[in-house]
Amino acid sequence: MPVLNEIDYLEHAVHSVLSQDVDGPTELILALGPSSDGTTTLAQRLADADERVRLVQNPQAHIPVGLNAAIHASRYPTIIRVDAHSELSDGYARRALETLKRTGAANVGGVMRADGRTPFQRAVAKLYNAPVGLGGGAYHGGAPEGEAESAYLGVMRREVLDEVGLFDESIRRGEDWELNLRIRQAGHRVWFDPALSVTYWPRESWWRLARQFRATGAWRGELVRRYGRSNSLRFFAPPALVALVVLALITGILQLTGVLHGLAGMICSVIYLPLVAYVLLDLAVGFAGVGIAAGPRSLHERLWTLAVLPTMHISWGLGFLAGVLRGAGDTVDASRLGSRNTPLP
Numbered sequence: 366m367p368v369l370n371e372i373d374y375l376e377h378a379v380h381s382v383l384s385q386d387v388d389g390p391t392e393l394i395l396a397l398g399p400s401s402d403g404t405t406t407l408a409q410r411l412a413d414a415d416e417r418v419r420l421v422q423n424p425q426a427h428i429p430v431g432l433n434a435a436i437h438a439s440r441y442p443t444i445i446r447v448d449a450h451s452e453l454s455d456g457y458a459r460r461a462l463e464t465l466k467r468t469g470a471a472n473v474g475g476v477m478r479a480d481g482r483t484p485f486q487r488a489v490a491k492l493y494n495a496p497v498g499l500g501g502g503a504y505h506g507g508a509p510e511g512e513a514e515s516a517y518l519g520v521m522r523r524e525v526l527d528e529v530g531l532f533d534e535s536i537r538r539g540e541d542w543e544l545n546l547r548i549r550q551a552g553h554r555v556w557f558d559p560a561l562s563v564t565y566w567p568r569e570s571w572w573r574l575a576r577q578f579r580a581t582g583a584w585r586g587e588l589v590r591r592y593g594r595s596n597s598l599r600f601f602a603p604p605a606l607v608a609l610v611v612l613a614l615i616t617g618i619l620q621l622t623g624v625l626h627g628l629a630g631m632i633c634s635v636i637y638l639p640l641v642a643y644v645l646l647d648l649a650v651g652f653a654g655v656g657i658a659a660g661p662r663s664l665h666e667r668l669w670t671l672a673v674l675p676t677m678h679i680s681w682g683l684g685f686l687a688g689v690l691r692g693a694g695d696t697v698d699a700s701r702l703g704s705r706n707t708p709l710p
Contacts, residue, residue: 367423367431369398371449372407374566378449379411379418385458393447394438396423396431427697429532429540436523436531444526446518446541451477452564461520464558471525471553472545474516475561482566484665488673489567489574491666497646497656498677513557514597515545525553537697538584546595571672573700575680580698582681586688603682604689606643610679612636647674 366382368375382393395408397420412418421438423431436444443465445458457475464473479493480486492498519541529547532540545555568574582603589596616633619625625633649655651671654662662670688696 366393366435366447366449367396367398367428368400368404368408368449369423369426370400370402370404372400372402372404375404375407375449376411377452378447381452381454382447383415383417384455385453386456387458387462390441391458392417392419392440394419394421394435396421396435398423398426398431427534427537429534429536432540433531433534436526439523442523444519444521444523446521448518448563448565450566451518454562454564457561457563458520460558461561464556464561465520465522468554468556470512470556471548472516472519472521473556473558473561474513474519475558475563477517477565478562479565479567483569484663485571485669485673486567486569487662488666488669490565491657491662491670492650492673492677493565493567495650495657497650498674508557508559510558510560511556513555514549515542516555516557517541518563519545525551536584536587537693538581539588543588543592546592568700571676574673575676577698577700578677578680579684580696580700582684582686583688583693583696584684585681586685586690587693589685589689590692600685603678604685605682606678607682607686609636609639613640643675647671650674 366378371378379393379395385391395412395418397405397408399405408418408420412420419438421431421434423434432446443462445461447453461473461475464470477493479490481488481490525548529544529551532544536543548555568577585596585600586604589600613636616625616636620630620633646655648671650657651667651674657670684696687693
């Protein structure tokens, strides 16, 4: 479990791991980044209270570096990746181990069930779980059981990780997708089991969400530079939206200044149509709940949905374009640095 500034989430996450019922010995290795909110002290207290909890240091705070440090320190043949901002469902580990054995896969993952405690978090969670929001990946929507492109978090055979070389430490986001690509290229299978679920708590504010998605988009752009069409076409939708917005702005300026007029201006006005359709989609998702899970929603949650949907797409798209054009470089997800999160009840 990579850990950085998770004072309000870590204890719940650790409890969900230690309460898993499996046959045989287990351990939980926390890879500690340089937290500034008391997380390190809490982690030490948790380790003192349970001998199964072990600590390794991750001074760079990069997720793949921390994961590799924890894997190197591990002693058992199965690696279950967990996240400090999530909670495993009851029976997760037992079911995952059974699925590994039953399918012969190298990596097994389940559904990321995003959830929230505030109107903003709940709006983000609904869109995480919706095709119109993140969409695409099996673990966001609960596709039928079977082979998959990637796995959320993942329950992996250690021998396969050693074979393919663990996580690529030069990748700051999307490291799980890249690892699963190498696993599949080595002739192994990645498997999706919808009976497995993990609760994920999204970012707690609009600004942190935008920063997270921009960083994630930048690294997807970097992965496109490295691996080309191994990336799914769905990853190109947000940058296409950004390109449409830019073209619409340029067209509008040229029309207002009289550079574009007459028939040429009318023809160029076609660029507005997909943007009008997107605005209507945003309104339908926000107020009518089209394309997202049913359930009661407050007015605040509906209003936040209107803002969150374009924030996800445009932030991700801007990051993607920057990543494709100049690479991700040292881009990191700074949305949790030096912060306190929303406390749990």
